[in-house]
Structures are given as C-alpha cells and as structure tokens.
Amino acid sequence: MSEGGSWLQRLKRGLGRSSTKLSEGIVGIFTKRRLDDETLDELEELLIQADMGITIADEVTTRLRKTRFGQEVTPEEIRAALAEVIVELIDPIAKPLKIDAKLKPHVVLVVGVNGSGKTTTIGKFAKSYRDAGLKVHLAAGDTFRAAAVEQLKIWAERTGCPITTRPTGADAAGLALDAYNAAKAEGADLLLIDTAGRLQNRTDLMAELQKIVRVLKKGDPAAPHSVLLVLDATVGQNAHAQAETFRDMVGVTGIVMTKLDGTARGGVLVSLAERYGIPVHAIGVGETAEDLRPFEATAFARSLVGLEG
C-alpha cells in the first residue's frame, strides 16, 4: 500500500526496487575503479539484466567510452549519464492520452491480460477526464467476470459516469456497440470500454477482441480511436510479447504500465519504448488509482536510476 506523499515521492518509492538494484549494481562496479573495458562490460551486463534492452546498454557504454575512458568516474556520474540517455529515448513517447472532443464520442478500447490493471486504469481516466469537464461513458465489457462489472459500476458511481452493462456471458462486441450508441445519444465526449483480460496466446480470445473492433465500426468506421494496452511491469520481458501480439491483432495506440512498484525490472518500460515506439500515457506505482499518473520522462528516468530531484 502507498502511504501518500507527493507524486514524486510516490514515484520514487514505487520505483525503489528497480532503482536500488541499479544503484547498488553501479556502485559495485565503479567504486575505486576506472572506466575501462572490464567495467564497461559489467555495466552493459547490469543494464541488460535490468531489462533496459541492448540498445540502451550499448548507447550508454559507447557514450561513456568516448568521453571518460581511462578516467575514474563516480557512480553518481554513471547514473546521470544513464538518466540522460533514458530521457532522450522516452521523452518522445511520453504523451498523455489526447481526447478529440469533436468525435463525440472518442472511443477508447482498453485491452490487456488478466489482472494487469485495466479496471483501475479506466476508473482513474474516467475521473480525470470528468474532472476536466468531459462527458464520459463507461462500458463494462468484461462479460466473463461479474466481479469486474461490479468493480466498474463502483467507478461509475464514484465518478458520476453512466455505464453500459450486460449479464455475465453476454456478447462483448454487442455490448460495446450498445455502449457506443448510448454514449452517442448522450452526447458523451469519451467512451471507455473495458474488456476481459486475455492472454496473448489465446487465439480465440484475441479473435473476440478483433470482433469488438469490427462491430464498433458499425457505429463509427474510425472507432476505436484509441486502443490502450495495460501492461503489468512485473511480467518483465513477457511485456514485449504482449505488446507485439496486441499490436498486431488490434493496433495498440498507447500503453499504460502498472505495478512498477512490484518489480526490480522497471527498465522494461525503457526497452519497450525503444523497440516499439508506442506512446506511454500513464504509469502505476501502487495499488490505488492515486498511484496511476501521466508518464513523465525526466521524473521517471531520474527516479529509475535513483537520482535526487
């Protein structure tokens, strides 16, 4: 559980496992040693182990080799260099989800594997867009789990957003279209559609997701206007497989990465950014909706490597 505090404190605390592992690793390598082939190799290995990806590991070590080879460097300097490379890489993909109010409604389909944090994400987004003055409609598209519908209903009540539901076992595509029509009739600006969690290797469930997309197009040929993939950071490298399959199946337009507090491998977000270039809208660093915030490159990079401020 998070114990409150400012967002930066929550972020730092949430990324604590990842930053401790990286910091300790860097201190271990560079205490009283020069920057040479051996230490650079060890650094590269550490960054790969931290799920940063080979490109980042390469870029950091190449830069350090060019500028500091043969010199003594402090762990602090290494962390600063690392943060700099990470910021350059993730800044272009750190983008909030932009709602086009002209679409009425802008349709956002939220997808991901079971328990990744879809419902929490929808609740949080519903609240923040409502607070910003938009009319939001929710669709409880997880027709497999009654508890998921209940959870979304609670969010609907809490945020004062109308919600479309159907009994367990109902056709999720039909529900999505019903929700679209209801949202349109209400003049809603935004329709957030929850879906059942599905593993990316279940082709039958992935086909169902494609059906939802096809059926939504009967309402608006351009819908869904956004497809958000919610990824649980604790799955580590499997996040890559998930991003790839969901992207190929339904064209992911943005990512929300949750549970960064539950892993020492927060670097996976960086390697995802580098590999797919898909915008990251928000990150979660704790169990409550308060812990889910827009993704901000500099704060993330500095917190990840354990730098102050």
Ligand SMILES: Nc1nc2c(ncn2[C@@H]2O[C@H](COP(=O)(O)OP(=O)(O)OP(=O)(O)O)[C@@H](O)[C@H]2O)c(=O)[nH]1
């Ligand atoms: N520690 C931590 N827990 C989180 C985070 N985001 C969500 N959770 C928790 O993860 C659990 C699953 O979140 P949900 O939003 O219900 O996930 P879902 O994807 O809708 O789940 P399904 O309906 O099973 O597909 C809940 O207990 C959340 O409180 C996070 O950033 N950190």
